[in-house]
Amino acid sequence: MKYCMKVVSIVLVFAFSFSLMVWSAGQAESEESVEITYWDLFEPSPNEEQPRAYALWEAFNLFEEKYPNIKVKAEAVPWGVIERKLIPMAASGETPDVVNVIRGLLALHVDAGTIAPIDKYVASWDSSDWMGGWEPMTIKGKIWGLPAEYRAQVMFEYRADFLKEAGLTVPTTWQDLAGAAKKLTTKTRRGFSIGASLKDTGLNLNELLMTLVWDAGGEIFDEDFNLLYDNEAGLEAFQMLYDLMHKYHAIDKTVLDEDYSTIHQAFVAGTLAMGTISSVRVGTIRKQGNLGENFQIAPLPSYKDGGLHGVGKPSPTLLDGWNHCLGKYAKHPEEAMLLMKWMSEPIVKIKYAKAGIVPPRYSVFKDPFFDQDTLQVRDLLTLKKYIGDYGKFVINPPWNTDYWKLVATEIQRMWLDQQTPQETLATIVKKYKADIMK
Amino acid sequence: MNRNRQKIFFGIGFLLPAIVLVSLIALYPVGYAIHVSLHETSYLKIGSFVGLKNYFTIFRSPEVFNSIKISCIYVFSSLALTIPLSVSIAMLLNRNRRSVNVFRVIILLPWVFSQCTAALLLAWLLNSSYGPVNYVLFTWGLDKINFFGDIKYALPSLIAVNVWWSYPLPTLFFLATLQSVPKDLYEVARIDGASGIECFMYITLPFLLNTLLVVLIMQTMLYFNMVTLVYVLTGGGPLATTETLAFKIFFETLFNIKMGHASALSVLLFLLNLFFATLYSFLLLKKEKLY
Numbered sequence: 001m002k003y004c005m006k007v008v009s010i011v012l013v014f015a016f017s018f019s020l021m022v023w024s025a026g027q028a029e030s031e032e033s034v035e036i037t038y039w040d041l042f043e044p045s046p047n048e049e050q051p052r053a054y055a056l057w058e059a060f061n062l063f064e065e066k067y068p069n070i071k072v073k074a075e076a077v078p079w080g081v082i083e084r085k086l087i088p089m090a091a092s093g094e095t096p097d098v099v100n101v102i103r104g105l106l107a108l109h110v111d112a113g114t115i116a117p118i119d120k121y122v123a124s125w126d127s128s129d130w131m132g133g134w135e136p137m138t139i140k141g142k143i144w145g146l147p148a149e150y151r152a153q154v155m156f157e158y159r160a161d162f163l164k165e166a167g168l169t170v171p172t173t174w175q176d177l178a179g180a181a182k183k184l185t186t187k188t189r190r191g192f193s194i195g196a197s198l199k200d201t202g203l204n205l206n207e208l209l210m211t212l213v214w215d216a217g218g219e220i221f222d223e224d225f226n227l228l229y230d231n232e233a234g235l236e237a238f239q240m241l242y243d244l245m246h247k248y249h250a251i252d253k254t255v256l257d258e259d260y261s262t263i264h265q266a267f268v269a270g271t272l273a274m275g276t277i278s279s280v281r282v283g284t285i286r287k288q289g290n291l292g293e294n295f296q297i298a299p300l301p302s303y304k305d306g307g308l309h310g311v312g313k314p315s316p317t318l319l320d321g322w323n324h325c326l327g328k329y330a331k332h333p334e335e336a337m338l339l340m341k342w343m344s345e346p347i348v349k350i351k352y353a354k355a356g357i358v359p360p361r362y363s364v365f366k367d368p369f370f371d372q373d374t375l376q377v378r379d380l381l382t383l384k385k386y387i388g389d390y391g392k393f394v395i396n397p398p399w400n401t402d403y404w405k406l407v408a409t410e411i412q413r414m415w416l417d418q419q420t421p422q423e424t425l426a427t428i429v430k431k432y433k434a435d436i437m438k
Numbered sequence: 439m440n441r442n443r444q445k446i447f448f449g450i451g452f453l454l455p456a457i458v459l460v461s462l463i464a465l466y467p468v469g470y471a472i473h474v475s476l477h478e479t480s481y482l483k484i485g486s487f488v489g490l491k492n493y494f495t496i497f498r499s500p501e502v503f504n505s506i507k508i509s510c511i512y513v514f515s516s517l518a519l520t521i522p523l524s525v526s527i528a529m530l531l532n533r534n535r536r537s538v539n540v541f542r543v544i545i546l547l548p549w550v551f552s553q554c555t556a557a558l559l560l561a562w563l564l565n566s567s568y569g570p571v572n573y574v575l576f577t578w579g580l581d582k583i584n585f586f587g588d589i590k591y592a593l594p595s596l597i598a599v600n601v602w603w604s605y606p607l608p609t610l611f612f613l614a615t616l617q618s619v620p621k622d623l624y625e626v627a628r629i630d631g632a633s634g635i636e637c638f639m640y641i642t643l644p645f646l647l648n649t650l651l652v653v654l655i656m657q658t659m660l661y662f663n664m665v666t667l668v669y670v671l672t673g674g675g676p677l678a679t680t681e682t683l684a685f686k687i688f689f690e691t692l693f694n695i696k697m698g699h700a701s702a703l704s705v706l707l708f709l710l711n712l713f714f715a716t717l718y719s720f721l722l723l724k725k726e727k728l729y
Contacts, residue, residue, distance in 0.1 A: 084692050091482035112481045112695070187576060190567065197587065198675030201693065254566045256676040257587025262565060269568040401693040412677050416589065435499075 034332050035071045036339060037096040039086075041322075043076040051355030059348045063339060070335050083108065090114040095327030097336035101145060103136065103320045104203075104396050107225075110139050111398035115325040117142035121337045129361045131384075136319060136393040140223070145325035146344050147360035149352065150387050153320035154207045154300060155279040161294040162189070162273040170296075172312065173304045174240060177274065178248030184273040192274045195263055196255040196415075201401050202408020204260055207318050208276055209407065211300055212237035214392050215307035215315040225397035225437065230429045238414065238421035240303070245415050256412055267295065276300065278320070279383055283356040283376070297379060299386050309390065319391035321360070358383045402436045468708060475701035482697060492702035501678065502686070502703070509682040509710075512597060513661040519601045520608060520657060525646070527605070528612035549606035556603045557670035561586070564595065586672050589679050596680050600667055604660065608653045615649040616642070651722040655715045662711055683707050 042050070044057035060072045075096070077085060083105060089095055090113055101109050109115045119142055127133040131150055134143050158170065166184055171177035181191030195204030210220055218233025229237065244250045258266075264281055266272035268289035279297060286295045299314030307315050324340045326333060342348060349359040350367045358380055359365065365384060370377055397403060407428055414424040475492050478485035496502045531542050548556065564571050564585040572582040585595040623641050632640070665688045668674060674681035674689065684707060690700035 083695075087695060088482050188573075193567075197673055199670070199673035201673065254582075254584050254587055257566055257584055259673075262567060265565075266567045271568045399694065401689075405689075409675070409677060412675065416677065 033069045033071055034335050035073050036098065036330075036332050036335050037327075038072050038074045038339065039077045039082065039096045039099040040074060041076065041079055041100065044074050052352070052357065055348075055351040055355045055357075058351050059343060062347070063342045066342070067335075067338060070332075070338065072339060083112075086114045087112045090328055093329055095329040097327050097330040097332055098339055099325050099327055100148060100322045101325045102322055103147075103393065104400065106137070106144055106323065106325075107139055107395050108398040108400065109325065110144055114328055115144055116328045116330065116333070117144055118146070118326050118337065118340075119143050121326075121341075122146070129363050131360050131362065131388055132319065132391070132393065137323060139395055145323040146340050147321055148324050148343065149321040149357045150319060150360045150383075150391070151321045151358060152279040152297075152383055152387055152391065153318040154211050154276050155282075155317065155383075155386075156274070156276055156298045156300050157267065157279075157282065157285075158274040158296055158298065159267065159270070159272075159291070159294055160296045170298045171274075171301050172314070174244065174250075174301050175248065175304045177301045178244065178250035181248075181250040181274065189271050189273060190252075190254065190266070192250050193258050193263055193266065193272055194251060194255055194276050195259040196408065196412060197257055197259040197262075198405060198408055198412075200259040202404045202411075204258075204263075204277065205408045205411060206404045207320075209237055209241065209411070210318055210392075210394060211315050212240055215300075215302055217308055220394050221397065227429055227432055230425065234425050235421060236303070238411070238425050241411060242414055242421045242424075246417075253415065256415070267291075279358070279379075280356075282379060286375075293375060297382060299390065314386070314390055316390045316392045317386060319387055319393040321358075353380060356380070358387065397437070399436055399438060403432060406431055406436060468705075471701045471704045471708070474697055475705050477698055479696065479698035479701075481695050484697075488698075492698045495699065496702050496706065501681070502683075502706075504678055505681050505683040505686045506706075506710075508593070508678075508680065509662060509684070511593065512600070512680075512682055513658055515594075515597045516600050516604070516661050517654065517657060519597070520605050521650070521653065523601065524605050524608035524653070525612050527609045528616055529642075531609070531613050532616045545609065546606045548603050549610075551603065553603065553664070553666035554670060556599070557667050560599045560602075561671055587676055589676055592672055592676055592680050596667060596671055599671065600661065600664070603667070604657065608657060611649050611653055612646060615646055619645045647722055651718055654718045654722070658714050658718070659711050662707060662714075683710070 040056060042053040042056055044060050045053035046057050048054050056074070060074065063072060064070065079102065082099070082101070086095065086099060086109070095114055099115065101115065122134070122143055130147065132147075137143050137145050137147065156170075162184055163170065163180070166180075168180050168183060171180045177192060184191035194208055196202070197204075213220060213229045213233055216233035216236040218231060218237070219228040222228055245252065245255075260277055260281070263272065263275045263277050264285055267275065267285050268291075270289070282295065282297055286292060289295065300317055302309075302313060302315045305311070307313065309316075324343055326336055326340065330336045344361065346359075346361060346364045346367070349361060349364040350369055353359050353364060353367070353369060354376075356376055356379070365381075370381065410419070410424045410428050410431075413419050414421060419427065474484060476487060476489060478488050478491075527545055531538055531545065551559070563569050566572055566582055566584040566587060571585075575582055583591060585591050619642060624637055627637050627641060662682075663684050664682070665684050668680055668682055668685040669688065672680040674685050683703065687700050687703045687707060690696050690703060694700075
């Protein structure tokens with residue numbers, strides 16, 4: 001018995017010492033290396049069939065080779081969930097080190113205290129290589145992140161095969177578009193659609209409205225988020241939306257059930273000839289519908305009498321996209337900034353370009369990849385020119401979803417002939433000031 | 439007397455863990471929601487006490503009254519369709535025939551789908567642009583129907599989808615009850631010359647009353663609190679014609695992050711649920727006494 005007890009004691013002492021050694025080694029190891037948390041839409045993956053996940057995987061591998069003491073722990077968070085997850089986390093004093101934030105919701109994140117300004121880190125950087133410089137990321141004089149990509153959030157997209165069949169060219173004015181839409185409409189196909197459903201909080205419709213206001217010479221918000229289109233430009237925009245349905249009959253009431261997803265699916269199914277959705281959907285639509293050259297993009301049509309850039313020039317488009325932001329409570333902000341800087345390097349951006357994502361930096365376009373004459377490269381160069389020459393951005397207020405919903409509901413009311421464009425504009429301005437603006 | 443007291447204390451002692459658990463899960467969130475609704479909030483931070491200010495704000499809003507109206511239409515229309523449908527199907531399934539088992543599986547299939555899956559499926563089937571239902575209408579020479587984009591059809595379509603998705607569970611409840619009804623009561627009634635309707639009214643219905651109470655309370659709460667179908671199918675539109683109170687709360691909480699406002703609306707919804715649960719209990723238990 002005593003002998004057994006001795007053996008057991010010796011074994012326990014060894015086991016304890018061994019555990020202590022392993023734990024100490026772990027501690028020593030963790031003191032040398034740092035782990036930073038990174039939120040993205042995608043989980044990095046070595047599967048080349050998922051281009052964006054693959055680009056992320058390659059980027060992280062190269063980063064960890066360059067900085068062996070920094071490990072990146074990536075977490076995939078769906079785009080609709082980021083705010084719902086991040087804002088409560090920040091309220092309890094925690095955030096990931098780097099998080100992807102969509103531009104449209106940047107002010108919400110600033111207001112909710114989830115992200116930190118990065119002025120001190122980028123002060124010495126040359127912003128001229130970035131499309132739009134730092135302005136799109138600047139709110140109240142501070143810079144809140146680095147663009148990961150740019151997109152034309154409102155882009156004219158069409159089935160080239162249907163237009164060719166009907167003997168039509170790509171319309172450059174809304175009036176031409178209306179004519180084309182009528183010719184392209186059959187019993188099983190609509191000529192043109194826009195997303196006006198509240199399923200996406202009226203986002204698609206609001207984005208189109210912005211481009212119409214800009215093209216009419218107006219602006220959307222000032223620095224304090226007061227509405228600026230309570231004028232001729234705003235009225236012209238609302239009148240055009242009204243005319244698209246009631247004068248030109250380019251759209252019908254089915255648009256009240258349309259959003260990004262249904263327009264996307266309608267293009268794939270061949271039940272839609274033309275539409276306005278984000279440029280980021282192009283690759284997926286082509287792939288899902290096996291459409292190839294039959295699905296094309298073009299700049300947005302403009303007003304017949306000339307828009308912001310003159311007669312015959314396209315309408316401005318909404319510049320949007322995802323951005324790398326520093327978490328407000330980042331545990332390793334210096335290392336996080338190294339990762340953010342790395343993710344914006346041309347060597348990484350070209351990988352995303354191969355996945356169909358428009359790089360936010362001009363220098364990336366010097367890569368030999370862009371010398372190829374492929375559909376994807378042509379699209380990227382078209383977008384680079386369109387965004388570069390005609391892209392405008394907006395800083396949405398933190399209460400954007402209430403505002404978007406208000407605008408979409410009032411425009412629906414206008415389309416259902418319950419109010420005129422003037423009344424619609426007046427109601428939006430009144431309700432925004434009284435009920436929504438903080 | 440001491441023995442009685444002992445029994446009472448033992449009883450409370452055994453019940454206490456369950457009471458504590460239920461209080462934590464059910465009563466604490468309600469209490470916390472009331473607490474938040476009485477304060478100013480900024481995102482998830484609770485600020486100063488403002489009393490009933492959030493309640494005054496919601497009661498001054500025509501949109502809230504619209505939501506309450508839409509919720510009531512949604513709930514009671516769904517109940518008016520689901521309960522008779524469930525009872526009828528349960529009675530059909532209660533027959534002792536070989537083929538009944540196959541029908542039981544088919545009829546209970548909607549229950550297998552989650553709300554989200556059901557909503558996505560019906561959104562595709564009923565889509566006005568590429569949905570198969572509209573394609574069939576088109577091939578029959580009929581006009582397409584904009585099920586979820588037309589203010590005339592959006593709420594009825596939503597109710598129809600809800601009834602389709604939610605009828606299986608009440609059907610199961612009613613079927614279980616019907617199977618406990620002694621068959622010889624029906625034989626005796628038929629011998630006495632009772633018609634089918636009289637058998638239903640005087641034999642079947644009294645047995646179903648308790649189950650009906652449970653189903654009514656359960657389904658009323660389910661329908662009042664339902665968000666997924668509304669969110670996926672219509673987003674509360676068009677023109678807020680499908681914006682139920684539960685959806686409004688969801689929107690205020692997760693999109694606008696106005697916790698004070700959303701909490702006040704939640705308390706309102708809780709009171710609505712409590713009112714109807716109490717009303718059903720009172721009416722149906724009164725009816726039971728008559729039998």
